[in-house]
Amino acid sequence: MLKEKHQAEIDDILSRYPVKRSALLPLLYMAQREEGYVTEAAMQEIAGILKLTPPQVYETATFYTMLNLKPVGKFHLQVCKSLMCALVGSDTVIGWIGTKLGIKPGETTPDKLFTLSIVECLAACGTGPMMQVNDDYYERLTEDKLDRILADLRQTGTSSLKTGPFMWPEPAHAVKGA
Amino acid sequence: MKTYEPILLKNMMQPGYAGSLPEYERAGGYQALRKMLGKVTPAEVTGVVMKSGLRGRGGAGFPTGVKWGFLPKDYQGPRYLCCNADESEPGTFKDRQLIERDPHQLLEGMLLACYAIGAASSYIYIRGEFVLGAKILEAAIKEARAAGYVGKNILGTGVSIDIWVHRGAGAYICGEETALLESLEGKRGLPRVKPPFPATHGLYNKPTVVNNVETLANLPHIMNRGAEWFASIGSPPKSTGTRVFCVSGHVARPGNYEVPMGITFRELIYELAGGMRSDKKLKAFIPGGASAPFLTPDHLDVKLDFESVALAGSMLGSGGVTVMEEGTDMVWAALRLMEFFYHESCGKCSPCREGSSWLVQIMRRIVNKRGQMADLETLTDLCKNIAGRTVCAFGDAEVSPILSTLKHWRHEYVTLIHAAEAANLIRPEPAGAKH
Numbered sequence: 001m002l003k004e005k006h007q008a009e010i011d012d013i014l015s016r017y018p019v020k021r022s023a024l025l026p027l028l029y030m031a032q033r034e035e036g037y038v039t040e041a042a043m044q045e046i047a048g049i050l051k052l053t054p055p056q057v058y059e060t061a062t063f064y065t066m067l068n069l070k071p072v073g074k075f076h077l078q079v080c081k082s083l084m085c086a087l088v089g090s091d092t093v094i095g096w097i098g099t100k101l102g103i104k105p106g107e108t109t110p111d112k113l114f115t116l117s118i119v120e121c122l123a124a125c126g127t128g129p130m131m132q133v134n135d136d137y138y139e140r141l142t143e144d145k146l147d148r149i150l151a152d153l154r155q156t157g158t159s160s161l162k163t164g165p166f167m168w169p170e171p172a173h174a175v176k177g178a
Numbered sequence: 179m180k181t182y183e184p185i186l187l188k189n190m191m192q193p194g195y196a197g198s199l200p201e202y203e204r205a206g207g208y209q210a211l212r213k214m215l216g217k218v219t220p221a222e223v224t225g226v227v228m229k230s231g232l233r234g235r236g237g238a239g240f241p242t243g244v245k246w247g248f249l250p251k252d253y254q255g256p257r258y259l260c261c262n263a264d265e266s267e268p269g270t271f272k273d274r275q276l277i278e279r280d281p282h283q284l285l286e287g288m289l290l291a292c293y294a295i296g297a298a299s300s301y302i303y304i305r306g307e308f309v310l311g312a313k314i315l316e317a318a319i320k321e322a323r324a325a326g327y328v329g330k331n332i333l334g335t336g337v338s339i340d341i342w343v344h345r346g347a348g349a350y351i352c353g354e355e356t357a358l359l360e361s362l363e364g365k366r367g368l369p370r371v372k373p374p375f376p377a378t379h380g381l382y383n384k385p386t387v388v389n390n391v392e393t394l395a396n397l398p399h400i401m402n403r404g405a406e407w408f409a410s411i412g413s414p415p416k417s418t419g420t421r422v423f424c425v426s427g428h429v430a431r432p433g434n435y436e437v438p439m440g441i442t443f444r445e446l447i448y449e450l451a452g453g454m455r456s457d458k459k460l461k462a463f464i465p466g467g468a469s470a471p472f473l474t475p476d477h478l479d480v481k482l483d484f485e486s487v488a489l490a491g492s493m494l495g496s497g498g499v500t501v502m503e504e505g506t507d508m509v510w511a512a513l514r515l516m517e518f519f520y521h522e523s524c525g526k527c528s529p530c531r532e533g534s535s536w537l538v539q540i541m542r543r544i545v546n547k548r549g550q551m552a553d554l555e556t557l558t559d560l561c562k563n564i565a566g567r568t569v570c571a572f573g574d575a576e577v578s579p580i581l582s583t584l585k586h587w588r589h590e591y592v593t594l595i596h597a598a599e600a601a602n603l604i605r606p607e608p609a610g611a612k613h
Contacts (some may be wrong), residue, residue, distance in 0.1 A: 016342045018256070018299075019382055024364030025347055029306075063366040063524075064347035066306045066353075082268045083424045083468070083514040084500050120350070120518050121268040121468075122307050125426035125498065126433045152357035165278040165314065166271075171191050171434040 002030060002045055010049065020050045024060055038070035042064050054082055065119070073108045073115035075153050078132045081118045084125035093129045094118060100150065113154065126168050136162035179449045185411075185420050186395050187436045190279035197314070197319040202282035207527055208327055210401035211289050216335030223294040227397070229405035231418035235389030236262055236353070238465065238571070239484045246295050248377035249385045258381040259292045259300035260362065260388045262347050264353040266305055267467035268518055269498025272422040272434050273391035277311040280395075281318035285341060287394035289327065290401060292339045293451070295387050299340050303358050306347040315343045325504055350522035354570045355388040357524065368526045369570035392422060392497075413440035415485030420529060421494075425451040427501035428458070431459045437482070439494075444478040445500055458503040462586070466495025468515050469575030471582030472508075492582070508587040512579040513541040519576035527568040533560050541580065547598040554591055558584065 003010065013026045020163075027049065031042035043057045059117030061067050067074075077097060081090050094116075098104060101114050108115040124130045127139035138149055138161055145161060189205045202208070214223055228243030249257060261284070265273040276284060284302075292300050304312050319341050322328040330338045344362055346352050349452050352361045356370035359381050380386020396419060400408045409418045418438040425448055426432050430452030437446065443463065447453065454460055462472050465482075471492040473480070480490045487494040502511060522533040540557055543549045561577035568574075584591065 002581075016344075019363065022344075022362060023344065025361070029345065029347070060364060060366055064306070064349055066348035083511055083519050084269050085513050087427045087500070087502060087506070096394035112237075119348075120521050121266060123265045123271045123274050123305065124502065125269050125271050126424060127271075128426070132307055137307075137310070163310075164308070165197070166274050167190060167279050167434075168271075168275070169431055171193065 002027070002034065002042065003049065005034075006030060020085075021052060021056075024050060024057065025054070025064070028057075031038055032067060033040055036074075037071050071108075071112075074113050074157075075133050076115045076117065078117045078119045078122075080120065080122045080124070080132075082121040084121070084123075085128035085130060088128045090129040093131065093146065094148055096143055100146070115151075120127065124163075124166075127163075134161075135160075139163050180445070182420070182437050182441075184436045186276060186280075186283070186392065186422060187434070188425070189283065192276070197278075197280045197282065197318070199265060199282060199318070200538050202280065206402070207282055207398070207468050208263075208286055210398040211286055211327065212333060212499075214290060214401055215293055215337055220294045220296055220549065221269040223290060223401070226400060226405045230400045230408040231405075231415060232393065232396055232400060232408065233484065234390055235392035235396075235421065237267060237469065237493075242389060244406070245377070245389075246291070246387055247306065248375065249295055249387065250378060253385055256299065256382075256384050257295055257297045258384060258386040259288060259295060259297040260355075260358060260381060260386060261288055261300065261302040261394055262353060262355065262358060262388050262390045263302050263304040263308070263311070263571060264358060265308075265391070266350040266353050267469065267496040267498055268512070268515065269424060269426055269464060269467045269500045270496040271424050271426075272497060274311060275434050276306060276391050276422070277308070278314050281314050282322065283395050283398060284315075284391055284560065285318055285322055285328070286380050287397035288341055288398045289332070289339055291387065291394055293337060295385075296345070297387070298338055299550075300335075300343050301344045301362060301381075303344050303346060303352070303362055305352075306345045308345075311341050312345050313581075319343070349524070350518075350571075351524040351572060354572065357570070358388060359386065360604060365418055368524050369567055369572075398587060412438040413481060413483040416485055417494075421482065421497045423482065424498045425501065426498065427463070428460075428503040428506075429501045432457050439483040439484075440481050442479050442481055443473075443499070446482060446499065447478070451501075454503055455503070456503065458505060460501060461504045461506055462502045462511075464498070465490075465492050467498040468518060469493070469496045469571075469578060470587060471578040472511075473582075474586050507545075508583045508590050509541070509545055512583040513538070513545050515579040516541050516576070519579075520574070523572065523576070527573065529567045530565045530573045530576065533564040533573075536560055537564075537576070537580060544594050544598075547594055547601065549591075549595045549598050551592075551595055553595070554584065554588070 013023045027046045047054045047057045105118045129141045130139040149159045226247050232242045233239045349367045351357045352367040354369045357367040361367040376386040412418045422436045435450045520538045523534045525531045564573045565577045
């Protein structure tokens with residue numbers, strides 16, 4: 001139950017808004033953080049906390065693509081396929097992942113480690129092809145880089161190849177260019 | 179190559195600058211707030227912004243000061259500022275950099291805007307995928323609160339302003355300001371029918387201003403250096419200041435480049451972004467995000483300001499410039515963008531909801547060499563019945579890739595259709611075909 005585990009955090013979230021329903025997305029995120037996806041039980045509980053009906057919670061949850069209503073793998077690989085990434089090779093990246101992990105878009109590996117999703121623009125168009133894995137961006141992907149990321153994820157649960165605070169071109173270029 | 183003085187990207191270009199509060203203060207940060215808060219009236223702050231000519235950097239280009247001026251003067255209840263950080267327009271990645279590299283610049287801009295419009299609470303609606311950006315903002319707000327810039331009785335002036343980060347959850351439409359408000363209220367992100375406008379009936383039905391990240395980030399500089407200074411940059415009188423243009427696609431050096439409005443696409447693409455990535459020539463470019471109609475090499479000398487791009491038949495939009503080289507299949511490119519719009523249509527208005535699905539089906543048919551000549555007329559007809567017939571501007575946006583590629587590269591559609599005819603591949607869609 002969210003309430004028992006996270007009462008202080010829930011109170012903090014509620015304090016930011018004059019209307020309780022505004023806390024819906026933050027609480028749905030909290031539920032997803034707990035279980036990896038948003039369960040029906042969690043939606044029922046959130047409805048109770050926010051004094052909403054369960055359908056009000058459900059209708060909101062189903063609108064947003066980042067809320068998983070079904071379990072996903074430990075690492076959710078989301079590859080951008082919008083035009084800007086497609087121009088620089090996102091379809092090739094999707095192919096590599098498919099071959100390396102033996103899964104098609106929408107599928108999860110049998111060991112429940114990786115789920116592959118094809119998504120629309122993630123606002124990293126100058127550094128494509130790119131993907132988001134859980135909370136992190138990985139940009140300017142090459143096959144070699146992808147291999148290292150997948151190996152890192154398996155071994156340590158994260159990878160140093162993820163992007164930090166974003167700036168592109170990097171300052172040295174920027175000073176010269178602008 | 180000509181060089182330009184960066185304004186918004188200036189701090190982050192300094193070696194080692196990481197955007198912490200002490201660094202921002204050393205670079206002159208929060209001086210504008212100290213100068214204005216409690217010393218100049220809110221109406222005067224709005225006046226400076228009006229005089230500067232600052233226009234919204236999110237896409238529509240509406241004059242910021244005028245937008246603020248629409249708020250009712252005599253309303254006694256709460257008012258809100260929402261920062262639109264839902265950067266989702268394909269081709270655009272500037273707000274992400276402004277947030278992650280210099281968060282206090284945005285916060286100071288928000289505080290100034292809140293002071294001008296009389297808002298005590300403000301929310302940064304940031305797209306859900308920007309997890310790092312949200313964390314950086316949370317940390318920056320914490321720092322600013324501890325230093326007395328955010329919260330109760332700011333700098334002892336009696337003015338209280340709070341800033342909260344609110345994460346979206348993956349919906350392009352929430353960048354539309356009324357859909358953003360719906361989403362912030364915990365609902366599906368469906369745009370509202372306007373009027374009433376957010377200025378009178380916004381968040382929680384209260385007077386509200388929604389401004390883009392880049393728009394707000396300009397405010398400290400305008401307050402520090404004056405409206406005249408700002409209005410002298412770019413293409414006055416209508417396109418003042420700089421823009422952070424995001425260059426993507428087949429160029430040698432993609433990325434964010436801040437330049438005064440009014441330089442040409444040729445200069446941006448060939449000088450700053452290093453030209454094409456290979457010896458293939460430029461074939462097409464999108465000047466302002468996925469919603470902006472495609473342009474051709476004939477348009478390279480068009481100036482990057484609101485009016486010039488509009489005159490060329492497109493729009494400056496969000497500043498996302500995507501470049502395509504010779505050999506790019508324009509029908510395929512239009513289909514990619516159409517698939518984006520189909521995926522992101524919120525489903526509220528039937529012309530957009532149904533039309534986007536039909537457009538994708540027809541485009542896929544043509545790309546897969548199963549099209550027929552009558553499809554071209556159907557495409558045009560559908561587009562005409564979507565644009566202008568929806569609650570928000572999404573309808574106009576979604577038809578622009580198809581209409582503009584049909585205008586400039588119709589022969590590519592025709593070639594694909596002729597190929598279908600030649601191979602006698604025209605056959606009915608299989609029953610229950612899924613798209």
